Amino acid sequence: MSPLWKKIRVLFATRFAEMAEYRAEIIIWMLSGTLSLIMMLVWMSQAASAPGGQIRGYDASGFATYFLSVWLVGQLLVVWVGWELDLMIRQGTLSPKLLRPMDPMWIEYASHVAERLVRIGPLLALLVVFALLSGASFTHEWWAYPAALGLIALGFTCRFLYEYTLGLLAFWTESSTSFTEVAWLLYAALGGLFAPLAFYPPWVQNVAVWTPFPYMLGLPAQLLAGKATLAQTGQGALVLLGWVVVFWFVRLAVWRLGLKKYGAVGA
Amino acid sequence: MIRYLRLIRIFTGATISAQLEYRANFLGAVLGSLGQVGVALLTIGVLFAQTETVGGWTFREALLVTGFFMLTEGFISVFVQPNMSRIAEAIRTGSMDFTLLKPVDAQFNVSTRYLNVLRFPDLLIGLGLIGYAASALTVTLAGVLTAAVLYLSALSIVYCIWLALSTTAFWFVKTQNMAELFNGIFGAGRFPVSAFPLPVRFLLTFIVPIALITTVPAQAMTGRLTPLLALASPLVALALFAATRWFWLRAVASYTSASS
Numbered sequence: 271m272s273p274l275w276k277k278i279r280v281l282f283a284t285r286f287a288e289m290a291e292y293r294a295e296i297i298i299w300m301l302s303g304t305l306s307l308i309m310m311l312v313w314m315s316q317a318a319s320a321p322g323g324q325i326r327g328y329d330a331s332g333f334a335t336y337f338l339s340v341w342l343v344g345q346l347l348v349v350w351v352g353w354e355l356d357l358m359i360r361q362g363t364l365s366p367k368l369l370r371p372m373d374p375m376w377i378e379y380a381s382h383v384a385e386r387l388v389r390i391g392p393l394l395a396l397l398v399v400f401a402l403l404s405g406a407s408f409t410h411e412w413w414a415y416p417a418a419l420g421l422i423a424l425g426f427t428c429r430f431l432y433e434y435t436l437g438l439l440a441f442w443t444e445s446s447t448s449f450t451e452v453a454w455l456l457y458a459a460l461g462g463l464f465a466p467l468a469f470y471p472p473w474v475q476n477v478a479v480w481t482p483f484p485y486m487l488g489l490p491a492q493l494l495a496g497k498a499t500l501a502q503t504g505q506g507a508l509v510l511l512g513w514v515v516v517f518w519f520v521r522l523a524v525w526r527l528g529l530k531k532y533g534a535v536g537a
Numbered sequence: 538m539i540r541y542l543r544l545i546r547i548f549t550g551a552t553i554s555a556q557l558e559y560r561a562n563f564l565g566a567v568l569g570s571l572g573q574v575g576v577a578l579l580t581i582g583v584l585f586a587q588t589e590t591v592g593g594w595t596f597r598e599a600l601l602v603t604g605f606f607m608l609t610e611g612f613i614s615v616f617v618q619p620n621m622s623r624i625a626e627a628i629r630t631g632s633m634d635f636t637l638l639k640p641v642d643a644q645f646n647v648s649t650r651y652l653n654v655l656r657f658p659d660l661l662i663g664l665g666l667i668g669y670a671a672s673a674l675t676v677t678l679a680g681v682l683t684a685a686v687l688y689l690s691a692l693s694i695v696y697c698i699w700l701a702l703s704t705t706a707f708w709f710v711k712t713q714n715m716a717e718l719f720n721g722i723f724g725a726g727r728f729p730v731s732a733f734p735l736p737v738r739f740l741l742t743f744i745v746p747i748a749l750i751t752t753v754p755a756q757a758m759t760g761r762l763t764p765l766l767a768l769a770s771p772l773v774a775l776a777l778f779a780a781t782r783w784f785w786l787r788a789v790a791s792y793t794s795a796s797s
Contacts, residue, residue: 298714299714316588326587445559445565447565448568449565452568452569452572458576464580464583469586474579
């Protein structure tokens with residue numbers, strides 16, 4: 271077994287064991303992410319009272335499908351690393367991690383991925399219940415599922431990297447958590463958490479297409495709802511990949527600058 | 538009574554001077570507040586771009602509800618959450634002992650000790666939204682006064698729910714997640730309750746009284762309040778206050794300190 275593979279396996283196994291300890295909390299966190307479900311109820315009842323029973327081609331069950339998909343994707347995109355870094359930098363618990371022969375980012379990344387594994391079971395069970403209650407029906411095209419999963423993996427990596435960068439701002443300011451809060455607002459608004467992006471004013475849509483948000487949240491949701499094509503998926507994946515590369519280097523630069531600053535304080 | 542007002546003044550002074558140490562935080566907090574109102578407006582704007590009314594409410598009327606929602610969120614983050622989140626911590630570390638030994642009512646002490654002044658702009662934004670929405674509606678003085686009274690009972694409902702959730706810390710070590718759960722449900726308060734399907738409406742009125750917090754004061758202002766709801770809100774507030782007071786006293790009675 272190569273040393274690198276062994277490293278990855280140990281890292282992942284320990285993170286998984288840690289996350290499994292939090293299983294009760296993970297279910298509560300899942301239940302508290304209700305915003306897309308609230309929007310689902312509002313839009314469903316709007317469609318039911320609209321003339322013809324639909325709004326812009328979405329009937330009540332169409333809205334249910336879209337927003338439940340958004341909920342599912344959003345649950346898989348959850349990232350808390352900014353908050354974690356803020357705490358680690360402020361309390362100094364980052365220091366022992368710097369002594370390891372590995373960038374501490376990988377520990378956090380493995381934690382997040384392991385958490386997904388703990389989350390997925392109850393998540394799918396809840397999804398089935400919600401779908402039965404709301405009358406949502408997901409696409410029958412088999413290729414949409416791996417395509418959505420690929421976008422989610424890319425989107426998660428992208429979100430992880432920019433939240434990590436924002437968390438690193440704690441080296442300089444005490445308010446890095448409020449920056450992650452603003453980033454969440456952008457993600458929710460431009461990603462399509464409140465309504466499908468096509469419902470937004472054109473100028474908002476024109477801004478949104480240049481950001482990674484619609485491709486990490488709205489597009490995989492549209493795939494699951496059977497409203498997006500393979501070509502759109504490819505295009506979205508390319509945009510996300512571009513942003514991942516950009517955020518990778520931004521993170522690296524901020525990390526190096528931050529470490530200098532951190533060393534200056536501690537030593 | 539005067540003693541308690543003086544205490545509030547001292548607590549406020551201490552917590553403000555502690556927070557003004559971190560001035561850079563203020564910029565971040567203002568950014569967060571502005572972002573929040575922007576997203577709230579976008580959400581409601583997109584909704585009304587498709588239809589004239591939502592659940593029988595016009596745009597300005599629904600904006601009134603959003604205003605009350607933002608104001609309540611501000612109230613929670615300025616006054617309620619900073620205190621309530623410390624209860625569990627105080628029980629875990631044993632510093633609750635000192636609070637209980639002081640010759641001041643302990644519930645008063647844990648509820649008023651801290652403030653988050655950084656979130657103060659949220660209150661202004663909420664009030665501004667309410668003012669802006671009301672400026673295009675026909676609002677009577679009686680309507681405003683009724684709304685003010687009903688909103689006071691709404692705030693005490695919010696306080697009671699938070700206190701009840703935080704008081705469970707005397708038995709469970711962590712209560713932070715309960716607060717998360719409340720926030721998740723409270724998010725429904727940004728829309729008039731009639732915008733939801735009937736079963737959910739029932740749930741939001743009678744099981745978790747979110748409707749009483751944001752929709753009812755807005756109804757009072759627009760003069761579409763039924764007398765029954767006008768009575769229900771203060772009654773629920775009173776009942777909840779009595780229940781949480783009882784719950785708090787019971788919790789304190791069963792407290793055995795962190796070390797014993």
